[in-house]
Amino acid sequence: MTKPNEAPRIQVVYKPLSWFRPYKNNPRKNDAVVDRMVDSIKTYGFAVPVLARSTGEICDGDLRYKAAPKAGLTEIPVILCDDWTETQFRAFRLLVNRSANWAEWDEELLASFCRKTRKLL
DSSP states (O other): OOOTTOOOOOOEEEEEGGGOBOOTTOOOOOGGGHHHHHHHHHHHOSOSOEEEOTTOBEEEOHHHHHHHHHTTOSEEEEEEOTTSOHHHHHHHHHHHHHGGGTSOOOHHHHHHHHHHHGGGO
16 A cells, blocks of 8 residues: 555556557547657667556557557556546546646757757657
């Protein structure tokens, strides 16, 4: 049991691709960028686990899931989030996708970073 002000321990397990159930009502349209994610997986591995319920319903990671078979994977890492309520599960879907846009970029630092890593992208 998690104590107040203590993060729950995370356990990563591996599941076959057939176990997962993509989110049918996903408002993010990402089919056009699957190949970019395939390249990322081939370069860095499957570095960020999918979040899902034990039913296979995906909370976060639809794009990584779609890219996995094209990258030659048959199973992928998952963190189960069965302890969330339905409301928390739905809210986290939005939170995790929207939070990437919360911060602003320092354009000068970003340009410098991109110049230095261009060969990696």
